Amino acid sequence: MEITLKGDKEFEEIPSLKTKALRINLNEHIYGTFAEIGAGQETVRQFFRAGGASGTIAKAMSAYDKAFSDAIYGIENDKRYVTEARLRKMLDHEVNLVEERITREAHPNKMFFAYANTVATIDFAKKYKGHGWVGIKYQVDPNQGYNEIVLHLRFKENDARLQQETLGILGTNLIYGAFYKYNEPKKLLRYLYDHLDKDQLEIDTINFSGPLFDEVDNRLMSLQLVKNGMTDAVMFAPDGNNVLPARVLYKKNILALRGSFRPVTKVNMDMYQKSYDMFIKENRVDLNKTQVVFEITLSNLRAEGEIDEQDFMDRAKLLCSLGQTVLISNFQEYYKLVEYFSQYTKSRMGLSMGVNNLIDIFDEKYYRHLSGGILEAFGKLFFKDLRVYLYPMQNDDGSLIDSENLKVHPRMKELYKFFKYNGKVVDITDYDTSVLGIFSRTVLKAIADGKDGWEEMLPKGVAKLIKEESLFGCETEQAYLGE
Known part of the structure; x- marks a missing residue:
């Protein structure tokens, strides 16, 4: 022994x-x-x-x-x-x-x-x-x-x-x-x-x-693979079953959206749809060889301590119910996600994200472990045939922040301008103004407090599924209410 x-x-x-x-x-x-x-x-x-x-x-x-x-x-x-x-x-x-x-x-x-x-x-x-x-x-x-x-x-x-x-x-x-x-x-x-x-x-x-x-639940077993460090990422097909990432991503154009999706909201789906419409019009993007991936990183799942496995299941289930492919990863930094995709394809990639995510990308603290710092990370990120599709953020006063007026650290200003004016960062302009004020945390609080109205913030069918299966602590006697 x-x-x-x-x-x-x-x-x-x-x-x-x-x-x-x-x-x-x-x-x-x-x-x-x-x-x-x-x-x-x-x-x-x-x-x-x-x-x-x-x-x-x-x-x-x-x-x-x-x-x-x-x-x-x-x-x-x-x-x-x-x-x-x-x-x-x-x-x-x-x-x-x-x-x-x-x-x-x-x-x-x-x-x-x-x-x-x-x-x-x-x-x-x-x-x-x-x-x-x-x-x-x-x-x-x-x-x-x-x-x-x-x-x-x-x-x-x-x-x-x-x-x-x-x-x-x-x-x-x-x-x-x-x-x-x-x-x-x-x-x-x-x-x-x-x-x-x-x-x-x-x-x-x-x-x-x-x-x-x-x-x-094989999805739960897949989560164990990532939690235990046996792999960097696992994937679920829209039917909710495990699928080999190589089979899905091989030689594909890839559009990825990262989020907590807790739960997925109308603003998430608007970001996806509008960035997808832009992505498939790009040169070298073949509509028939394009794969959209909704990615949840374990760094988000661990936001409140040890991973709540049921919470993870709820998020994945809702995304799959909307016909989406879900990737669960160990990648905190975006460049690692892009490197992962690059194992399977050399075709054009896109990242759809909100303003706060892009500001984080330009934060040096995430790259102190790299000998080349942020420049090494950006070389890995933007060296690939990649473009960022930026979804605007609405301030409390109703004004918008986009790629033209967002503020990064002063030391990062010129670096940001370089990528912005070389076409690596483009604004999503055809967004739905009526959903800009929707936030997942607002929905979660409303569910926890037993308030009405949160159903209207979610894509069709999602609120019904949350009620039917009592996801995110939702308790209701009539699952069909609010749909």
């Missing part, structure tokens, strides 16, 4: 890889297949080495040749192999084979499983570090249906052999956690990094399904 210091509170024992594999092997009821494509037989090797594997491993295989792999699992529509669809075909195929070949009559207590991965390790030029899909389909009761845990990883190491070893450790942790930690999915998630460092790999998507996980 390894003993590691967990924080500064207590010692926690972490089972060795051999201990984990041996516990699986010595469970006479666990029986299944290992199918690993693209990075060797690194996971099953741990189980062979541990001993006692003959009663656990039905088969171990690698279909490295593409033609042979296609003959077994079929041909993907996109002709790709390192995909979620490929992984799920592998899991289904291998489970079906076990079910066909091992009769329940002869083995009534067997809990079948299939572990699979399809992975691309680092290329010879070391230009692409590699990524992969890993999953397990399994039972914990022979009389129940199958459960699935599927995740996507991105390698960070620069050596193919090291990446293979990392994959083997992750796979062992996943199989062990699936059988022995399934009733604590948040802990299962953390245990995936047993004997691993976060500098070795990133897990940016995970989904649980099946009877064991009926109560698991």
Whole structure:
């Protein structure tokens, strides 16, 4: 057993890889297949080495040749192999084979499983570090249906052999956690990094399904990935489900809006719509290859201390209900968000924001950790093909602040002018004057105080959803009121 210091509170024992594999092997009821494509037989090797594997491993295989792999699992529509669809075909195929070949009559207590991965390790030029899909389909009761845990990883190491070893450790942790930690999915998630460092790999998507996980909210599990530092950002599609960011952002023009969206208001949607209308008219912006992203940074979620997970769920749910794609990130600074997007696209990007956000961008205190300070940050931010769409702010006296009269720190004046007059900052002019006075904090206070009228400050359907599901502490007997 390894003993590691967990924080500064207590010692926690972490089972060795051999201990984990041996516990699986010595469970006479666990029986299944290992199918690993693209990075060797690194996971099953741990189980062979541990001993006692003959009663656990039905088969171990690698279909490295593409033609042979296609003959077994079929041909993907996109002709790709390192995909979620490929992984799920592998899991289904291998489970079906076990079910066909091992009769329940002869083995009534067997809990079948299939572990699979399809992975691309680092290329010879070391230009692409590699990524992969890993999953397990399994039972914990022979009389129940199958459960699935599927995740996507991105390698960070620069050596193919090291990446293979990392994959083997992750796979062992996943199989062990699936059988022995399934009733604590948040802990299962953390245990995936047993004997691993976060500098070795990133897990940016995970989904649980099946009877064991009926109560698991995969969006909440995604939040854990970001909270635990396993990834910098996770994404939800408009249907509310987790989605791989690379799949959504690859080679797209991206328009991003950052906010707390607590809750999303008419002014947020006006900012989105008006900036979108401007963005799609830009040169080099293809309407059919444009993706809008509503981003919530954890620095906002932590504004009042530890993250309130239910509060997070409420915000994401409302944005998704409006048909939006949501990104939850660890990026406090905008330049980090732009760098993140740049992993997936070289196309034009836009940031839609209010006056206060732009003033913050020109605040030097956010860049003291950079050796090049604010200039380094701005080089990373505006070096890309990026434009800021600025939404005006209304003062108490009714006057407006826009790019022409906003005030940054005196030392930043010339820098601001440089970007402003080089077309990197443009004003949103066709805004709805009737919504300028709407603020999320006003809506929240009205909800908390049980006052009327806040419904009119929100996009259609949002107030109804807040009432129906008692979001943000809303209490009402008639969910339809106010719509």
